[in-house]
Amino acid sequence: MFRYLTAGESHGQALSMIIEGLPAGMSLSSQRINRELARRQRGYGRGGRMLIEKDQVQITAGLRHGQTLGTPLAMSIENRDWLNWQDIMAVEKKPSARGKRVVRCPRPGHADLVGALKYDRQDFRDILERASARETAARVAVGAVAKVFLECFDIALGSWVTQIGAARAPQLTGAVKQLAARAEKSDVHCPDEKSAEHMRRAITKAQNAGDTLGGIFSIAAWGLVPGLGSHVHWDRRLDMRLAGAIMSIPAIKGVAFGLGFQAATLAGSQVHDSITYHKGASNGGFGRKTNHAGGVEGGISTGEVILVQAAMKPIATLKKPILSIDMSSKQRSAAGYERSDICAVPAAAVVGEAMLAITLVTAWQEKFGGDSISEIRSHWKTYQKYLAKR
Ligand code: EPS
Numbered sequence: 001m002f003r004y005l006t007a008g009e010s011h012g013q014a015l016s017m018i019i020e021g022l023p024a025g026m027s028l029s030s031q032r033i034n035r036e037l038a039r040r041q042r043g044y045g046r047g048g049r050m051l052i053e054k055d056q057v058q059i060t061a062g063l064r065h066g067q068t069l070g071t072p073l074a075m076s077i078e079n080r081d082w083l084n085w086q087d088i089m090a091v092e093k094k095p096s097a098r099g100k101r102v103v104r105c106p107r108p109g110h111a112d113l114v115g116a117l118k119y120d121r122q123d124f125r126d127i128l129e130r131a132s133a134r135e136t137a138a139r140v141a142v143g144a145v146a147k148v149f150l151e152c153f154d155i156a157l158g159s160w161v162t163q164i165g166a167a168r169a170p171q172l173t174g175a176v177k178q179l180a181a182r183a184e185k186s187d188v189h190c191p192d193e194k195s196a197e198h199m200r201r202a203i204t205k206a207q208n209a210g211d212t213l214g215g216i217f218s219i220a221a222w223g224l225v226p227g228l229g230s231h232v233h234w235d236r237r238l239d240m241r242l243a244g245a246i247m248s249i250p251a252i253k254g255v256a257f258g259l260g261f262q263a264a265t266l267a268g269s270q271v272h273d274s275i276t277y278h279k280g281a282s283n284g285g286f287g288r289k290t291n292h293a294g295g296v297e298g299g300i301s302t303g304e305v306i307l308v309q310a311a312m313k314p315i316a317t318l319k320k321p322i323l324s325i326d327m328s329s330k331q332r333s334a335a336g337y338e339r340s341d342i343c344a345v346p347a348a349a350v351v352g353e354a355m356l357a358i359t360l361v362t363a364w365q366e367k368f369g370g371d372s373i374s375e376i377r378s379h380w381k382t383y384q385k386y387l388a389k390r
Pocket of ligand 1: 010047048049050053081131132133134135136137317338339340341
């Protein structure tokens with residue numbers, strides 16, 4: 001079963017990833033992964049760090065002549081900024097670095113204080129380096145591998161931003177594939193140019209005020225089959241697993257499917273998606289007239305588009321910091337500030353795609369099993385034949 005671990009501090013030498021449970025015979029290239037890494041680095045409102053980093057993956061195990069072997073896939077991404085942090089982030093003892101860039105005042109909203117209390121650290125850097133969203137570059141690399149897996153079964157994913165701060169796009173209509181394609185052309189990842197302009201202005205305003213902004217994005221996956229996940233146990237429900245995966249992205253505070261919270265305000269007749277039947281159509285001919293459910297009913301995929309919305313809080317590192325407490329003196333003091341992003345919602349949407357892809361791969365493997373891509377494909381084809389007979 002697809003599972004992964006990441007390691008790495010934000011200003012350490014590199015991020016490292018190991019994926020276990022990949023089938024053999026899957027075509028993969030660093031170039032494909034790098035494309036996803038570049039998407040995560042874009043976005044109006046990013047800080048100076050993204051001018052330093054040019055994320056590139058190095059695959060060191062698990063691939064031979066461009067094909068997976070069914071063995072663990074090992075990858076790393078170098079942190080270019082490491083060159084500026086070699087002493088401070090040295091892995092071996094470095095007396096000359098003692099006392100340099102020590103962070104004494106925790107940022108409200110970040111993991112600094114709770115992490116330092118839990119792990120008994122005096123310098124908040126020992127916490128913030130790993131709590132940094134730099135780690136999401138590793139997830140996007142893993143997610144790119146998951147996407148390649150899903151592409152073997154004609155499944156694709158995309159995302160778009162619907163809100164940044166108070167700047168909100170109107171109800172966006174159109175096929176998800178097109179919305180995602182339009183978002184790719186926008187530096188705020190928004191398919192609607194008029195709203196994008198409002199979003200840019202909101203980010204600039206926050207920047208001038210020394211502040212930060214959060215927002216809302218949508219993620220979609222299409223080309224699925226009905227039957228991923230299960231209604232029989234809480235931990236097998238697909239929506240529960242997807243929500244947990246999206247919620248694990250730093251700064252995400254809310255996750256919703258389809259209509260989301262709006263469904264709570266409407267009558268049942270307005271919410272539930274009527275079932276349709278067209279002989280010969282995919283998924284046994286069964287479909288839904290609308291997709292308010294967001295592609296999951298009873299914890300099981302319906303075969304319609306999986307549509308998830310996620311809310312991101314504003315970044316906790318503020319140029320004009322809010323009050324905190326100095327760890328040594330216990331006196332009130334402004335929270336620590338280091339170079340930071342103003343808004344990372346467009347990047348978070350790309351991370352959301354990665355987490356959605358990873359979760360769908362595990363659900364796919366549960367349903368179809370198999371140790372090689374060809375074996376999984378044959379199980380998938382058999383299931384499609386079965387569906388066609390329903
Ligand atoms: C982050 C702070 C900034 C961000 C970083 C997340 O980094 P730095 O402190 O080096 O300026 O740019 O995000 C990334 C490095 C990235 O790759 O997304 C934080 O404190 O969470």
